[in-house]
Amino acid sequence: MCLSIPSQVIEINKDEMTAIVDTLGVKRKVGIDFIADEVKVGDYVLIHIGYAMNIIDEEYAKESIALYQEIIEKMEEEEKRAMIDESDNCPSGGGG
Amino acid sequence: MVLKDLYDRFRDPKAIKALSKEIEKEAEKLDKTINIMEVCGGHTHTIMKYGLLQLMPKNINFIHGPGCPVCIMPKERIDHAYILAMREDVILCTLGDMIKVPGSKGSLQDARSKGADVRFVYSPLDVLKIAKENPDKKVIFFAIGFETTTPMTAALLENAIKQNIKNILFHINHVTVPEVMKELIDSRDEHVDSYNNQIDAFLGPSHVSVIAGSKIYEQFPSKYNRPVVVSGFEPVDVMEGVLMMVKQFVEGRCEVEIQYRRSVSKEGNLKAQELIEKYFEKRELFKWRGLGNIPKSAWKLKDEFGEFDAEKIYELPKEEIEDHKLCICGDILRGIAKPTECQVFGTACTPQKPLGSCMVSSEGACAAYYKYGNLL
Ligand code: SF4
Numbered sequence: 001m002c003l004s005i006p007s008q009v010i011e012i013n014k015d016e017m018t019a020i021v022d023t024l025g026v027k028r029k030v031g032i033d034f035i036a037d038e039v040k041v042g043d044y045v046l047i048h049i050g051y052a053m054n055i056i057d058e059e060y061a062k063e064s065i066a067l068y069q070e071i072i073e074k075m076e077e078e079e080k081r082a083m084i085d086e087s088d089n090c091p092s093g094g095g096g
Numbered sequence: 097m098v099l100k101d102l103y104d105r106f107r108d109p110k111a112i113k114a115l116s117k118e119i120e121k122e123a124e125k126l127d128k129t130i131n132i133m134e135v136c137g138g139h140t141h142t143i144m145k146y147g148l149l150q151l152m153p154k155n156i157n158f159i160h161g162p163g164c165p166v167c168i169m170p171k172e173r174i175d176h177a178y179i180l181a182m183r184e185d186v187i188l189c190t191l192g193d194m195i196k197v198p199g200s201k202g203s204l205q206d207a208r209s210k211g212a213d214v215r216f217v218y219s220p221l222d223v224l225k226i227a228k229e230n231p232d233k234k235v236i237f238f239a240i241g242f243e244t245t246t247p248m249t250a251a252l253l254e255n256a257i258k259q260n261i262k263n264i265l266f267h268i269n270h271v272t273v274p275e276v277m278k279e280l281i282d283s284r285d286e287h288v289d290s291y292n293n294q295i296d297a298f299l300g301p302s303h304v305s306v307i308a309g310s311k312i313y314e315q316f317p318s319k320y321n322r323p324v325v326v327s328g329f330e331p332v333d334v335m336e337g338v339l340m341m342v343k344q345f346v347e348g349r350c351e352v353e354i355q356y357r358r359s360v361s362k363e364g365n366l367k368a369q370e371l372i373e374k375y376f377e378k379r380e381l382f383k384w385r386g387l388g389n390i391p392k393s394a395w396k397l398k399d400e401f402g403e404f405d406a407e408k409i410y411e412l413p414k415e416e417i418e419d420h421k422l423c424i425c426g427d428i429l430r431g432i433a434k435p436t437e438c439q440v441f442g443t444a445c446t447p448q449k450p451l452g453s454c455m456v457s458s459e460g461a462c463a464a465y466y467k468y469g470n471l472l
Contacts, residue, residue, distance in 0.1 A: 004138075004302065004329040006102045024099075031221055033251045034307075034368040044102060046306065046359060049191060049241075050219020051248050054306045054365055058097050060357040065101060068111040068332060075114040 006044045006056055019052065021045060106330035107146075115335035116151040122342045123153040130345055131157045131294055132338065133280070133431055135273060136301035137164030137459025138329050144468040146331040156338065159431035162276055162387065163301055165241045165269075166193050166457035167429065170385045171417040173269055174199030177238045179413075180267065180406060181212040187230060189215045189223050190238040191245070193457040198450065200417045220252035227256070227264045236265045236406050243312075244303040246270040246395060247368035250375045253397075253404060267406040268396050271382060273304050274312050275393035280430060281320050295431065297341050299334070300326035302356055309364025310354050317350045328356035375401060383416065385453060386426025423452035428461050435465040442466060 007021035012032070019032045019039065031051040032039055038055060039045070045052040105111070134140055140160045143149060149158060162168055178201045181188035188204065195204040195216055208214040213233075217223055220237065227235040239249040249270065256264045281295060300313055305326045313324040323344045327337030337355040344350060354360050375398060382394030397405045406412075419425065422440050427433035435441050435454065445451040447463050454460035458467070 004103075006099060008099055022099075031219075031248070031251060033254075033371070034247060034365050037367075044097075044099065046303070048303055049245055049248050050221045051251065053244070053303065053368070054359050056102065057358045061102060062097060064336070064358065065105045068105065068108065068114070068336075071114040071118060072108075072110050075117055 004046060007047050007052075009039060009041055009043045009045060009052075012039060012041060021047065021052070023047065103330070106328065106332045108332060111332045112146065112148075112151065112335055115332065115339055119151075119156070119335065119339050119342055120153045122339065122346055123155055125346045126155055126342065129155040129157055130296045130342070131159055132297045132299055132341060133159040133161045133295045134299040134334075135161040135163045135277060136299075136304065137161075137167070137457065137461075137464075138302060139299055139327070139334060140164075140461055140464050141459055142329055142331055142334055144464040146334075147468070148331060148334060151335070152338070156342065159295060160428065160434075160461040161298075161431060162280070162384065162429040163242065163273065163304075164454070164457050164459040164461075165245075165271065166197055167425065167453045167460045168271065168276075168384045168387065169194070169197065169240065169269060169453065170383045171199045171419065172383075172413065172415065173267075174203070175201055175417065176267060176407070176412045177204055178202065178207050180236050180238075180410060181207045181214050182210070183234075183410075185232075185234055187213045187215060187226060187233050187235045188238060189217045189226060189235060191217060191240060194238065194240055196450070197453050197456045220248045223252055223264060224255055224259070224261065227261050231263060234263055234265055236267055238267045238269070240269045242271055242273055242301070242304050243308040243372075244301075244306070246376070247307060247365070247371050250371040253375050253401065254371065256404070264404065265406040265409065266397060266404050268376070268394075270376070270395040271384070272393055272395070273301060273308075274315070275390055276384065276387065277313075277316065278320075279387065279390045279393070281322065283430065295322065297322055297344075298324045299337055299341070300324045300352075302327065302329045302333075302359070305354075305356070305360045305364065307365050307368045309369075310352050310360055310362050311364070313352045317352060321350055323350045324352045326352070326354045326356055326360050328359065384429075385419065386429045420451045425452040425454040425462070428454055435462040436469075438462070442469075 007023040011020040044056040204214045223237050316322045325337045325341045376395035378392045379394045379396050381389045402408045424438045450456045454462035
């Protein structure tokens with residue numbers, strides 16, 4: 001029941017309390033009763049049973065993505081080191 | 097930011113792997129196993145789908161919680177829907193997998209095959225349209241779900257009143273998360289000996305918290321000494337949430353933290369909360385399937401909106417109905433048994449022919465184990 005694919009707002013109709021959003025290229029009309037005061041065209045929102053629940057905070061999303069990038073790089077660096085260590089300490093001494 | 101980043105990055109296998117290494121490192125510092133309950137069925141689904149259990153160190157255990165609105169619906173309320181649907185003058189509308197769940201008389205799907213007009217709607221907005229197109233029928237919305245879907249039902253009622261649509265009625269089954277979390281802790285604390293594992297911490301639901309805010313969990317660290325990390329639904333979110341949780345234990349902290357900050361604030365969506373308060377009030381008791389009666393754990397329409405309340409307008413049976421005797425959904429919802437411990441799991445009970453409700457919804461623990469069980 002719960003999907004968390006973000007949708008982008010492309011048109012707003014305040015009189016009707018609806019917006020047209022784009023979810024992975026699929027356009028649909030959703031209720032904006034809960035975000036009507038703040039929503040702007042271009043915002044990312046989460047849709048649940050035909051209503052936008054919130055506006056996704058891009059700053060926080062970027063922060064998370066940057067954090068993951070950092071952790072991935074750290075891991076890759078550690079993996080590289082482990083590989084180098086392993087080859088340096090090769091028990092057979094590299095045959096020679 | 098591009099849209100693609102917003103979903104790809106939170107499913108990135110590399111990030112999942114990197115986080116799992118971090119979790120492993122931190123978990124080595126723990127001197128005991130921690131049992132984390134993911135309250136919400138959406139999390140159960142993600143955990144099973146992406147095989148996250150295999151990425152956890154031995155001392156991190158997951159307990160699947162009761163957060164699947166279809167799974168916790170008692171049979172007598174499904175019977176209400178069935179009885180209402182069988183009336184000639186009624187169109188019964190509901191969401192999700194609800195129409196497949198068997199009550200004592202059968203499922204709503206069965207009612208439909210007997211000629212009842214049952215409609216599966218994608219959104220409460222569709223109910224408005226159906227009501228306008230069928231002015232000579234009563235259109236009853238069988239409303240289900242947690243804090244996430246409650247404001248949408250309120251918005252439907254608000255729109256029906258504004259547009260003066262008189263033929264929409266409601267059967268309200270909206271339930272709330274903190275009350276069931278409390279019940280799960282209390283019932284364990286009472287029977288400490290009979291349960292082999294404890295709930296040490298909660299992974300807080302995503303969408304429930306978007307609406308209600310992380311403030312609803314504050315009582316858990318302060319009164320119950322259980323930390324809560326509100327986490328998003330994507331696999332990377334869940335992994336980061338677990339990492340934050342493990343760090344709390346390592347550092348001796350116990351608090352509410354939000355991993356899912358791109359969508360959750362402490363306050364939540366105040367507009368949505370206002371709408372709920374305007375139309376609904378708490379029931380004294382509500383029976384959860386497998387868990388029994390839980391105080392203040394569900395909403396009903398306020399008396400002043402009684403003219404919209406199908407439970408007031410129609411005579412509906414009050415007796416409680418027992419579940420199938422082999423079904424252990426109750427223990428699964430409490431987190432004291434895993435689906436595979438059920439005698440009929442995968443044999444007499446499958447998603448095609450479910451005996452219990454945990455097998456019906458894709459968010460149910462039994463269905464998730466059935467579908468992704470080969471990953472275990
Ligand atoms: S496998 Fe079926 S019968 Fe067994 S607990 Fe799950 S839903 Fe109930």
